[in-house]
Amino acid sequence: MSDAARTSVLGSTGAGDLFQLLRDGRPRTRAELAAITGLARSTIGLRLDALTSLGLVGPVADAISTGGRPPSRVALLPSARVVLAADLGASHAHVAITDLMGAELASHTEHLEISLGPEAVLGWMVEHTDALLERLGKTRADLIAAGIGLPGPVEFSTGRPVNPPIMPGWDAFDVPRWVKRHTESPGRSPLPVYVDNDVNIMALGERTHSWPDVDHLFFLKVATGIGSGIISAGQLQRGAQGIAGDIGHIPVARGAGIFCRCGNEGCLEAIASGPAIAAAMRRDGHDTASGSDVLDLVRSGDLDAVRAVRQAGRDIGEVLTTCVSLINPSVIALGGSMADAGEHLLAGVREVVYSRSMPLATEHLTIVQSRAADSAAILGASMLAIHYALSPEALDTLAAAN
Amino acid sequence: MSDAARTSVLGSTGAGDLFQLLRDGRPRTRAELAAITGLARSTIGLRLDALTSLGLVGPVADAISTGGRPPSRVALLPSARVVLAADLGASHAHVAITDLMGAELASHTEHLEISLGPEAVLGWMVEHTDALLERLGKTRADLIAAGIGLPGPVEFSTGRPVNPPIMPGWDAFDVPRWVKRHTESPGRSPLPVYVDNDVNIMALGERTHSWPDVDHLFFLKVATGIGSGIISAGQLQRGAQGIAGDIGHIPVARGAGIFCRCGNEGCLEAIASGPAIAAAMRRDGHDTASGSDVLDLVRSGDLDAVRAVRQAGRDIGEVLTTCVSLINPSVIALGGSMADAGEHLLAGVREVVYSRSMPLATEHLTIVQSRAADSAAILGASMLAIHYALSPEALDTLAAAN
Numbered sequence: 001m002s003d004a005a006r007t008s009v010l011g012s013t014g015a016g017d018l019f020q021l022l023r024d025g026r027p028r029t030r031a032e033l034a035a036i037t038g039l040a041r042s043t044i045g046l047r048l049d050a051l052t053s054l055g056l057v058g059p060v061a062d063a064i065s066t067g068g069r070p071p072s073r074v075a076l077l078p079s080a081r082v083v084l085a086a087d088l089g090a091s092h093a094h095v096a097i098t099d100l101m102g103a104e105l106a107s108h109t110e111h112l113e114i115s116l117g118p119e120a121v122l123g124w125m126v127e128h129t130d131a132l133l134e135r136l137g138k139t140r141a142d143l144i145a146a147g148i149g150l151p152g153p154v155e156f157s158t159g160r161p162v163n164p165p166i167m168p169g170w171d172a173f174d175v176p177r178w179v180k181r182h183t184e185s186p187g188r189s190p191l192p193v194y195v196d197n198d199v200n201i202m203a204l205g206e207r208t209h210s211w212p213d214v215d216h217l218f219f220l221k222v223a224t225g226i227g228s229g230i231i232s233a234g235q236l237q238r239g240a241q242g243i244a245g246d247i248g249h250i251p252v253a254r255g256a257g258i259f260c261r262c263g264n265e266g267c268l269e270a271i272a273s274g275p276a277i278a279a280a281m282r283r284d285g286h287d288t289a290s291g292s293d294v295l296d297l298v299r300s301g302d303l304d305a306v307r308a309v310r311q312a313g314r315d316i317g318e319v320l321t322t323c324v325s326l327i328n329p330s331v332i333a334l335g336g337s338m339a340d341a342g343e344h345l346l347a348g349v350r351e352v353v354y355s356r357s358m359p360l361a362t363e364h365l366t367i368v369q370s371r372a373a374d375s376a377a378i379l380g381a382s383m384l385a386i387h388y389a390l391s392p393e394a395l396d397t398l399a400a401a402n
Numbered sequence: 403m404s405d406a407a408r409t410s411v412l413g414s415t416g417a418g419d420l421f422q423l424l425r426d427g428r429p430r431t432r433a434e435l436a437a438i439t440g441l442a443r444s445t446i447g448l449r450l451d452a453l454t455s456l457g458l459v460g461p462v463a464d465a466i467s468t469g470g471r472p473p474s475r476v477a478l479l480p481s482a483r484v485v486l487a488a489d490l491g492a493s494h495a496h497v498a499i500t501d502l503m504g505a506e507l508a509s510h511t512e513h514l515e516i517s518l519g520p521e522a523v524l525g526w527m528v529e530h531t532d533a534l535l536e537r538l539g540k541t542r543a544d545l546i547a548a549g550i551g552l553p554g555p556v557e558f559s560t561g562r563p564v565n566p567p568i569m570p571g572w573d574a575f576d577v578p579r580w581v582k583r584h585t586e587s588p589g590r591s592p593l594p595v596y597v598d599n600d601v602n603i604m605a606l607g608e609r610t611h612s613w614p615d616v617d618h619l620f621f622l623k624v625a626t627g628i629g630s631g632i633i634s635a636g637q638l639q640r641g642a643q644g645i646a647g648d649i650g651h652i653p654v655a656r657g658a659g660i661f662c663r664c665g666n667e668g669c670l671e672a673i674a675s676g677p678a679i680a681a682a683m684r685r686d687g688h689d690t691a692s693g694s695d696v697l698d699l700v701r702s703g704d705l706d707a708v709r710a711v712r713q714a715g716r717d718i719g720e721v722l723t724t725c726v727s728l729i730n731p732s733v734i735a736l737g738g739s740m741a742d743a744g745e746h747l748l749a750g751v752r753e754v755v756y757s758r759s760m761p762l763a764t765e766h767l768t769i770v771q772s773r774a775a776d777s778a779a780i781l782g783a784s785m786l787a788i789h790y791a792l793s794p795e796a797l798d799t800l801a802a803a804n
Contacts, residue, residue, distance in 0.1 A: 034442075038441055038445050039440055039441065039442065040443070041442070043440050153762060216641055230728070232634065233637055237634050237639075238635070239730020239731065240617070240731060240732035240766065241730055241762055241763065241766065243762055243763055245730075246728075246760065247727050249760050251723070253655065321652065321653070322652050322724045323728060325649050325651065326646065326648075326652075327728070327729075328640070328641020328643055328645045328646040329641065330643075356653060358648065358664065360555060360564060360643055360645055365642075
């Protein structure tokens with residue numbers, strides 16, 4: 001038995017799932033699908049009917065005739081339906097239409113403050129969704145699902161933000177309900193809408209983009225805030241309240257006397273985020289208004305900026321040392337705007353993690369810059385929507401309603 | 403769709419598993435099992451045949467006649483087969499025979515140093531297994547599987563210890579192979595043997611004993627060493643090298659200048675474990691040779707001992723604060739011998755975790771003493787063996803060999 005099979009058992013999981021199987025794009029016969037899954041032929045038939053009626057799956061002609069009547073094969077039709085993927089950040093918004101593999105077909109980004117509130121921000125999102133669909137010659141009826149990332153804690157089961165610190169007006173707002181209402185399409189059932197924390201969707205995107213076979217991936221975002229998305233045993237870990245990975249307010253040694261907007265002292269975010277580094281440099285006489293000014297100085301070779309970023313990397317490394325002991329990931333990917341400082345931030349992180357962790361935990365540990373980079377969030381939002389909207393349970397509901 | 407269903411989808415999981423269904427003890431017809439699982443009637447038949455031939459499942463008479471020929475129901479036979487469960491600690495060893503629900507039928511404990519090496523310790527285990535079976539009027543042929551906990555990192559997929567610091571002679575030793583060889587039974591296929599870290603099995607046992615509905619449980623063991631077992635999204639998290647939860651060597655603030663046996667400075671284990679508390683008290687003139695002497699003083703009301711244990715709780719709380727932010731558990735259970743200090747250790751932990759964590763992470767967080775207490779490890783070892791040995795894949799193999 002493989003380790004994956006062993007793992008799947010303890011978690012009361014079981015056979016694979018039909019759509020997940022077909023997501024690799026390979027055509028298969030009904031008999032093959034029944035053999036692989038152990039599901040009854042009648043169950044296979046029902047699920048394929050649902051997928052076909054939704055336009056997701058269709059018959060495929062065999063390339064080579066084997067003589068006689070060939071068995072009919074079915075396969076995923078990746079661009080028959082499309083996905084709305086949105087990354088709504090603290091001060092930027094990015095909306096895209098993707099295909100069923102997560103590839104961007106059209107997208108739009110602009111500066112937008114999340115603090116404008118849910119109706120303004122989601123209204124902007126819907127407006128641009130319609131414009132992007134039109135640009136592609138498509139309509140709302142072509143959307144199969146929506147995935148949305150927000151810069152705060154989200155109760156995943158309901159899609160409602162939970163006490164988000166930088167999102168006034170969003171607390172407990174029913175995002176899926178609002179989006180469903182404002183994306184109605186005549187004769188269609190409401191759009192399935194999935195909402196998650198932005199760092200969680202970045203972790204999903206990073207894995208899809210570059211580490212599909214890595215089951216233990218830790219994604220760290222360093223930007224205006226600091227947060228992480230944890231994939232363990234191949235699953236995104238959200239925790240009991242959906243706030244797993246919220247490491248910005250863990251205290252670090254160098255933080256004594258530095259107060260955080262959360263009310264505590266010495267939080268990682270108050271020491272090592274973009275604004276925190278900029279503030280520390282201002283205290284030393286530099287003219288750095290934001291993290292992006294710090295990055296400009298780093299790029300110009302300014303030694304003070306390089307030193308400040310490297311020190312932030314060490315502070316982050318202090319917290320990551322604990323993450324490494326606790327979670328034992330095989331890959332740590334650093335993303336977010338401050339990861340653009342490249343090797344300097346990474347060098348500080350590595351210096352501390354490799355010197356302070358147990359040898360067994362770092363022997364096979366890779367610490368790198370995010371490879372998905374700017375595409376992580378949209379790709380992850382699209383994957384989130386596809387995974388959940390096209391689960392067997394959801395497909396049954398969709399098919400029954402259509 | 404429930405959150406659990408949503409969660410199961412993203413991890414490429416699917417329908418339930420037949421034996422897991424029957425583990426609740428409720429009798430069901432074949433038609434009911436097919437309806438619940440979506441599996442083909444022929445698949446249900448094959449799996450039930452396998453379970454029946456192994457003596458795990460059998461027909462059950464209906465209590466109430468509904469007229470006509472009643473449909474035949476099947477149910478789990480909890481004590482038809484038994485499980486070998488062992489908790490092999492640093493200086494103690496506990497071996498038990500349990501039923502299929504994890505209940506101890508017979509057990510034996512004694513002082514035994516793990517450093518005697520694998521052949522001596524596992525030999526002791528097999529010898530006492532045979533004696534316990536005899537006491538129960540059973541033989542090796544009645545064993546369905548073995549679950550073993552060891553006090554060090556274990557590569558779960560192979561059952562081999564990986565660089566275990568306090569287990570000379572055990573590194574990479576093939577525990578399952580040795581145990582299979584030494585528990586041979588004429589005409590029977592080899593015993594399935596599962597090996598895991600002792601704190602992982604304690605976490606499984608704690609959950610089974612008292613928190614079956616809690617999907618995010620953090621089990622902390624404080625004894626000669628300090629370690630944790632993490633259950634997230636209902637699954638035991640082992641990490642990439644099987645060392646997730648190994649938090650004993652995370653540095654804590656009060657540890658500056660105190661060196662750990664791992665070679666680093668200020669590790670949690672060097673400050674807050676039983677021996678560390680005893681050593682600190684010796685430096686203050688007390689006659690405490692071990693953690694158990696400290697506990698005796700605590701029980702006698704010695705204020706210095708109470709203070710030392712409470713401070714250890716605070717140091718542990720410092721690390722747990724990070725665990726809470728990172729993993730977002732809903733229950734933290736404190737076990738291991740030092741947890742017998744009761745409210746004093748717990749009070750120190752709570753003091754720091756509740757003051758230093760984000761309100762959202764602690765709003766619904768319960769921090770308690772382990773409820774399974776001394777039974778956690780054996781119960782967990784038994785559950786480990788049952789879960790894996792009786793997975794569909796394993797049952798197929800077993801049935802084919804029998």
